[in-house]
Amino acid sequence: MTTTTRWKDDIVILAPTGKIIGDAIPELRETMTKQIDTTYTPRILIDLEHVRRMDSSGLGLLIHAHTAVRQRNGHIGVINVGKHIRNLIVQSRLLCLFEHFDTEDAAITALSSRH
Secondary structure, X not given: OEEEEEEEOOEEEEEEEEEEOHHHHHHHHHHHHHHHHOOOOOEEEXXXXXXXXXOHHHHHHHHHHHHHHHHOOOEXXXXXXXXXHHHHHHHOOOXXXXXXXXXXXXXXXXXXXXX
16 A cells, blocks of 8 residues: 655645555554644545555544544545445444545635634
């Protein structure tokens, strides 16, 4: 798994590719932690368009990222959530935890307006 990191306005966009499972978790955790820790009030958008699968460990990583961002008074959102991942989030009753946006532009606008 690889993760592309880019900035748009003051929002960091993380775009993992592949599967967020098992051995791939530490790499993505390190990337997320680095972005969260280097920003006073992090605003992060996770683009899941190229993620084919996620297991409970991957879901746990997203929950950890959400908690870390909120502790720093930041905001985190997701876009391009596929059917499998959406079902995992719904079945885990965590849908309300993740702010979901239909497009990158909508996410950037919403996250940029939050301080």
